[in-house]
Amino acid sequence: MNASDRRLEVDRVSKRYGDTVALREMTFDVRSGEIFGFVGSNGAGKTTTMRIVLGVLAADAGEVRWDGEQVTLRTRSRIGYMPEERGLYPRMRVGEQLEYLARLHGLSAAEAARATREWTERLGVAARIGDEVQKLSLGNQQRVQLAAALVHDPVILVLDEPFSGLDPVAVDVMSEVLRDKAAAGVPVIFSSHQLDLVERLCDRVGIVRSGAMVACGSVDELRTGGGELLVVEAPGAASGWAAELPGVTSHRVEGGRTVLELAPGADDQAVLAAALATGPVREFARRRPSLTELFRHVVSEQEDAS
Template sequence: MGDGRLEVDAISKRYGDVVALRDTTFDVRAGELFGFVGSNGAGKTTTMRIALGVLAADSGAVRWDGSPVTLETRRHIGYMPEERGLYPKMKVGEQLVYLARLHGLSASAAQRSMTDWTERLGVATRRDDDVQNLSLGNQQRVQLAAALVHNPSILVLDEPFSGLDPIAVEVMSGVLLDKAAEGIPVVFSSHQLDLVERLCHRVGIIRGGQMVAVGTVDELSAGGATEMVVDAPHAPEGWANGLAGVTVRRREGARTVLELGQGADDQAVLAAALATGPVTEFSRRRQSLTELYRNVVNQEAS
């Protein structure tokens, strides 16, 4: 029995003079939601295609449960491509049954799975409609059903949330969380960093074909500056100026947002705030994934 882990080990890919990926390495563990973020052209889709075996890497390896990914392994991957891959003139139900059968399900199991997933994803009333006649949001739901209908052991989803309305985002999020809870490794790319931060156990940031940061948001924030939010309603402008290692970032009404550098003493900050009168909030604020992403990408670019 393996450990249910998908490993991408030092894969590189070049197109002529263009380096698409350079020694890209990360893993997605059993029961984990892994968010893959980076700008357009950073290498996310290329990485996913290599993981699926659609593209061959120039070097490096992709392993599942410690063994190289084979054609048989690929039958157990649920993939949602960014450019979407449904047959526009085929009925939703027929298409999902066909895809399930292609992955090895029996006719009855395929029918049952199609019924379950179209109900779960809110497109049960559209089973007899051609895909091309569905709204973009419903096409997305059917595309997710196509990635799930064969009961995959791994999920690889390229921009699954793009173009979805808030209700569909919640449905999609719930499905991904449920799949991870079943012990399935789930990797998805997204430009919606707030969503990645809310859903994912770990995050990988890719820039220019290289993984520049991998870890939980807490781990990635650990090296960054600490922000403090102080709400001191009677504090005059400039009350925190001159405190060692403290930079005033901005005022938000009565609140002051401070950055604490090396050697800054949060108790000295609190004392200075209390000297102005009551303090109604005094809290540390973790960097958001959006801020982390901006810092990492800017550092690398400079």
């Protein structure tokens, strides 16, 4: 397997806590140079999956592989992990902490100092290198947490809600870092509830529900599979005017516009006629669903089927 084919594979991983099933045959891969978005509701199994990849938790069944081989302690030492909960020592100074973590991953003292300078500068916290972590803002703590995941030059990045608490400038900085690591061939997997950011940043996305992968693919593939939406702006229409129209499977109002989902083969001209019957129609257009809309549809569809 050459470098461009290297991938992190999660293969039919299951985990149970007593009667509670946390993961059920979770399966996906993250390819070399790819940014993979891992999305799902709270409790869907994202963090459990990441902890199994890291070896923090043991799977009841299934396997995690890197480059075709089962992940070992040696492999895990080359993974950069950013937990959702702060994983830093609050009373330790930023620079000392990053150098300490780099040394734990096998870097020499000089290499650790150099990497600490590089990543604190890159992430905009070099001026705080002598401060205790607990004295930083939450956003700067998040930047230091990312530096801790990067300081040992990992071959895989696993990030749990890395954008939480960041301002727009910090989001841009972190996004650029993830793109650069992916461009260098590092597989990047991150979870996030900010689906607009996932849509903009990720090469592929996996949607998780109740411990299982329920949809996986590029954003374009997922959006195409989600069908089309019809957006109608009819200022004179009463609330719920489209709810009973034939072929309309769902409707909601967003910013004065009615967003409709039509069943396959439904007649959009009948919808237009109904809208015109209420008065002027300022907008009538088809569009693909956003990742947020797709996520809502996939999760609700799975709930209805369960």
